[in-house]
Amino acid sequence: MSAHHEEAHTGGKKSIPQILFWFVLVFAVPYFVVTSVISLGFSDSKSVPYPASHPEVTAKRIEKVGSVEMKAVDREPKSGEEVYAAQCAACHTAGVAGAPKFGDAGAWAARIKNGYETLLTSALKGKGAMGAQGGGAFNDFEIGRAVVHMANAAGGKLPEPKKPEAAK
Ligand code: HEC
Incomplete structure (x- = not known):
């Protein structure tokens, strides 16, 4: 060769x-x-032992999306305190990875000055070491309540977010 x-x-x-x-x-x-x-x-996603075009696969996908919508519509929205305890406290109580601590006015003052919309966007989409908080167990309105709960515990005076029409 x-x-x-x-x-x-x-x-x-x-x-x-x-x-x-x-x-x-x-x-x-x-x-x-x-x-x-x-x-x-x-x-x-649930693994389904059928080819992608099988009707049961389509049904599972629709069911999944549908149940997310049901969750947001059917139950009473959680309070900011409840959302905080369930999803935010893990980092914000101890200040994990540089998270501004709950109730720490010094750590929050400059952030609160940026306004509610900025804080909400950071929480929903993530910022620095914080991953996106939206799209999980809580809807955007509930995440907003948690933002207000935290900001106001640290000297902020943000009004309670308005309940969106779609969530009624
Ligand atoms: C994995 C840890 C972690 C979790 C869980 C977490 N955060 Fe954070 N959060 C952080 C860190 C770290 C920062 C600082 C980010 C930065 O400024 O770089 C932060 C910053 C923030 C800020 C300030 C954003 C800004 O624009 O300055 C808000 C508001 C906030 N978090 C809200 C929440 C809410 C509401 C939840 C729960 C729904 C939550 N966080 C859950 C780690 C976390």
Whole structure:
């Protein structure tokens, strides 16, 4: 197989190993990247042993979205204090990862000055070491109540957020 070897070095035809190498790089690597991204994205959804087009799969997906909507519509919204205890206290009580501590006026004053909308956006979408707080067990209105609860415990005078029409 020395003929192949020489050809590779004289810039002639590509050797089989080179072709394989480029094949792997061009096709296989993106394939694995794409499939692993897809499996990551869906890893928290219920795994269903049917092809994606099966009616039961569609039913499961619709059911999932539907139940999220039901949750937001059917139950009484939680108070800021309840949301805080359930989802925010883990970081904000002790000041984990630089979180402004609950009741610490010094840590909150400059943030409160930025206004409720800024604070709410930070909470919903995340900021620095804080991940997004929206889109989980609590709706945006409830996260807003938790923001007000925290800000006002640290010397803020933010009004209670208005209950959105859709959540009634
Ligand atoms: C994983 C820990 C963690 C959790 C859980 C957490 N936070 Fe935070 N929070 C932080 C950190 C860290 C900061 C400081 C971010 C920065 O300024 O870089 C912060 C900052 C904030 C701010 C100030 C944002 C600004 O614009 O200055 C608000 C408001 C806030 N959090 C609200 C909440 C609410 C409401 C919850 C619960 C629904 C919550 N946080 C849950 C870690 C957390």
